[in-house]
Amino acid sequence: MGMQGENSAQERRDSATIVVFSGELDRALAAFNIATTAASMGMEVTMFFTFWGLNVVRRERGGGGRKTALQRMLGLMNRGGTRRLRLSRLNMMGGGRAAMKRLMRQFRMPSLEEMIAMARDLGVRFIACTTSMALMGLTEDDFIPEVEDFAGAATYVERASNSSINLFI
């Protein structure tokens, strides 16, 4: 029992679990910055993409699973792919987003696409939330190959309860 307590404390210190709820470029950048930094420091990192956050790890052209009329309509207004993400502030019809991307290149910061690849190389685990997927009519084919796990809130809660860092972004 004592040993177990110590082990779990040990375990908790070494992992981070991040819920990516937002589908905004700036918040996605913050999430991946923390995730890649933690992973490069040896922590076990899990990112759980849910709701609008699914857009961050969607292919630009979806797999075309069967959708209801309502889902198709929503799908037209809620397209996925990193290139389409907006800023949460100062987006200005894409002008702010373009400025942000230009500044990131200028200062040789990795782009979101590069950070996603980097995260995967560092062993960050990507989970897409199956409940949100059902709601939006998305299938496993709609996601970039970095997403290998598809699971619900129970998987998230189990991971999170053993993590020293838990964030909802």
Add this chain to the structure above:
Amino acid sequence: MGMQGENSAQERRDSATIVVFSGELDRALAAFNIATTAASMGMEVTMFFTFWGLNVVRRERGGGGRKTALQRMLGLMNRGGTRRLRLSRLNMMGGGRAAMKRLMRQFRMPSLEEMIAMARDLGVRFIACTTSMALMGLTEDDFIPEVEDFAGAATYVERASNSSINLFI
């Protein structure tokens, strides 16, 4: 001292504390999805409703506590009740919200109202933030009966510091 360290580690693993700051339907759904999942897995869950998050657990018709002119004015624009919550994106004057609710029914997902009842049945503790209540001129009568506790940030911090999962939604 050693025992205390182990006990607190044990305690932390078994509880989750969620600040519900946002008054948006999608974020409220995410909060209750995590809360009910964690509670059904045997964790002790506390939800601390503050600022706009108070709207999630307000009655549609308030108790009518004494308000200043300014609070009455704010009250007209910031009405409570789960039916009135907006989406954080694609709300489209309520169209996106209606679509979301229709999809949830279609896929037999519990509505927010059902999730609130479910959370209460599972023993989730609802706390309304008294500081925010004072600011908005709300009294205990303004809340649904599931809210049994009224407390400030100190109660939150104490709970949170003993929780393995801490989220700000």
Add this chain to the structure above:
Amino acid sequence: MGMQGENSAQERRDSATIVVFSGELDRALAAFNIATTAASMGMEVTMFFTFWGLNVVRRERGGGGRKTALQRMLGLMNRGGTRRLRLSRLNMMGGGRAAMKRLMRQFRMPSLEEMIAMARDLGVRFIACTTSMALMGLTEDDFIPEVEDFAGAATYVERASNSSINLFI
């Protein structure tokens, strides 16, 4: 090894680390309310200001470091200083913000400026994110004197992994 586990559990219980990503008045108030409460209860508190959150701890008149044309343009639209922060909802061109501030005075709640001073007195550690600073062309001179540390995500992750409370606001 056993001792280390116990010590780190002990350490975790006693500290809180808050990422302030948002530059909105209501979210900044929530962050400082939790931070000052935790600090007054004896916890070691770190606030990590990043992205729009940098605006919360910027001087109204910046230090004027060298900026690219793009950064100067962004700077004009993204001014810092607590007086300029908007509400995340019901801002109404500043009307909601003014109402909020008036209500806070009426109920003798500390203003954001007072909470910042209070946090500093209680020993809360303020860190400005150097990556975001580079992106926005900000230098150390652009910040209020309460900000004494300038660091990147690695410093944040190290702090956070030893904290019992971790929030992303």
